[in-house]
Amino acid sequence: GENVEQHPSTLSVQEGDSAVIKCTYSDSASNYFPWYKQELGKGPQLIIDIRSNVGEKKDQRIAVTLNKTAKHFSLHITETQPEDSAVYFCAASTGNAGNMLTFGGGTRLMVKP
């Protein structure tokens, strides 16, 4: 089955700096790659996603890039703010019925004011 690896497991940045989180996946049939943000005591919340027919997608300070050949995708957060501090998860799916999301291990992002 699908295996998703996520790095780094923890990331500390200064407010205003950029943060990059990387994920690799194993199943070449995967074609949907969402990113989730989990704040303390809450469930994960979808922040951005990308499908395999797109190489990059941007939403304000957040962007995701996808390299299908290398089977990796990345989350980029620019101009980080303290409220960006959270655990971020990447995930992958083939999009078929019955194949739900496979998640990476998570990255704890800390933005220091």
Added chain:
Amino acid sequence: NAGVTQTPKFQVLKTGQSMTLQCAQDMNHEYMSWYRQDPGMGLRLIHYSVGAGITDQGEVPNGYNVSRSTTEDFPLRLLSAAPSQTSVYFCASSYSYGGYGYTFGSGTRLTVV
């Protein structure tokens, strides 16, 4: 709009006890799933359902049962709790298969002693 509601938020069980984790959604989503979250391991799929009366196993189904008698509810049953089931459990619903558009509940933190 409540979204996905999970109860209880916290629970302590003794080894061998049984209990049911409740999950309800009010978005008329066909697709529902249960994940467990353990440190450094991301979220792992326990069971999922693609509609009322239809359920299937995920990555880590042993020790858990599910049923889906209505579109709204998807309870998770622990038949005989074990310390290895100490975890945070998340229910999610989606308007589509393949993991698109997941909405997560706020989680149930379960401790088995």
